Amino acid sequence: MPLILTEEQVMLREAVDGFLKENAPIKHLRQLRDSRDADGISRDLWKAFGEMGFAGVIIDEEHGGSGLGAVEAGVIAESLGRTLTPSPFLGSAILSASVLKDAGSESQKAWLPKIAAGEAILSLAIDEGAKHAPHKIEARAERSGNGFRLNGDKAMVLDGHVADALIVAARTDEGLSLFLIDPKTQGVEIERTLMVDAHNAARISLKDVEVNADALIGEAGAGQATLDKALFMGRACTAASLNGAGDQAFAITLEYLRTRQQFGKLIGEFQALQHRAAHLYTELELTKAATLGALQAIDEGREGVDLATSVAKAKAGRVAELAVQEGVQMHGGVGMTDEFDIGLYMKRVRVLNETLGDSHYHMNRLADARGY
Numbered sequence: 001m002p003l004i005l006t007e008e009q010v011m012l013r014e015a016v017d018g019f020l021k022e023n024a025p026i027k028h029l030r031q032l033r034d035s036r037d038a039d040g041i042s043r044d045l046w047k048a049f050g051e052m053g054f055a056g057v058i059i060d061e062e063h064g065g066s067g068l069g070a071v072e073a074g075v076i077a078e079s080l081g082r083t084l085t086p087s088p089f090l091g092s093a094i095l096s097a098s099v100l101k102d103a104g105s106e107s108q109k110a111w112l113p114k115i116a117a118g119e120a121i122l123s124l125a126i127d128e129g130a131k132h133a134p135h136k137i138e139a140r141a142e143r144s145g146n147g148f149r150l151n152g153d154k155a156m157v158l159d160g161h162v163a164d165a166l167i168v169a170a171r172t173d174e175g176l177s178l179f180l181i182d183p184k185t186q187g188v189e190i191e192r193t194l195m196v197d198a199h200n201a202a203r204i205s206l207k208d209v210e211v212n213a214d215a216l217i218g219e220a221g222a223g224q225a226t227l228d229k230a231l232f233m234g235r236a237c238t239a240a241s242l243n244g245a246g247d248q249a250f251a252i253t254l255e256y257l258r259t260r261q262q263f264g265k266l267i268g269e270f271q272a273l274q275h276r277a278a279h280l281y282t283e284l285e286l287t288k289a290a291t292l293g294a295l296q297a298i299d300e301g302r303e304g305v306d307l308a309t310s311v312a313k314a315k316a317g318r319v320a321e322l323a324v325q326e327g328v329q330m331h332g333g334v335g336m337t338d339e340f341d342i343g344l345y346m347k348r349v350r351v352l353n354e355t356l357g358d359s360h361y362h363m364n365r366l367a368d369a370r371g372y
Helices: 007-023 026-034 043-051 070-083 089-103 108-116 223-259 271-300 305-336 342-354 359-369
Strands: 122-125 140-144 147-158 165-172 175-181 188-194 200-212
Touching: 007 043, 007 070, 026 070, 070 089, 070 223, 070 271, 089 108, 089 122, 089 147, 089 165, 089 175, 089 223, 122 147, 147 165, 147 175, 165 200, 175 200, 175 223, 223 271, 223 305, 223 342, 271 305, 305 342, 305 359
Parallel strands: 122 165, 140 165
Antiparallel strands: 140 147, 147 200, 165 175, 188 200
């Protein structure tokens, strides 16, 4: 397929950009941060996201969603990156919805219409340390009565402190399994983690958490394939958010180059800065193509989709880092102050880069796949 958006996808991008510009500009993030909001997100905004059809983008129409695909999800994620909007979109509408769509029972899929309507927030609890390592899950789920007993710790659970339900990855005797758990269940302890970019995650501790057999998503030991599919979608959408943040940081920097004067000249007239801006532009365009290619591969079910998403995530992470670093440097000293938005983009890119694996993680995956 051509690496360009269709007319309908362009219309979706314009709709999301317009909605976020009006309802969740950067001052929305600043307000949540500066007021020390207990949730760190706006439930009203999430409900509006549902009313616009954005929260249910990958959920089928039967369960109240829009029935669209990965490319459309990436369009929305990119817009969220441009405005730095704190939103449960990635954790709920992408990761959790993907798991339930793929392997959930009918009773478990009852959460999908609630996600699509922006009425519920679900979080996927995978990682257990400081770095993304889905192959190193040590949380255990042992048979107990007619169900399971879970023990373990989870870190970097997106919006886990406000989740209405948790999807937890744990080891059973059969292999990796996924469980849908009420966060109010006895033995579940949740601690909010306020990240450097003023977005939200949580640490979750599971101590002898008893759940019934119907909490198991799919078959015992069959969770790896389901988790992998959700991670492919999540990584591609995170790459799209990195593209949005990097692209907007570039736009802010260009505007500064056009208006800031030094030595009696606009700093954008200096050839050295022009060369750096031109290089950054080409890198951003290449990254957008890689990300769109990965999203298209997911929609088409192509072979090698796992590597395509790693290429997108690795490239997007490195280029977005370049975009914000160049932006802060070209702003000079003021780029480090909170008054200027460019610093907020640097912080957001740092967190997005770590989310679902940083550039080094994904480059290692690619190297291993190629036999290096």
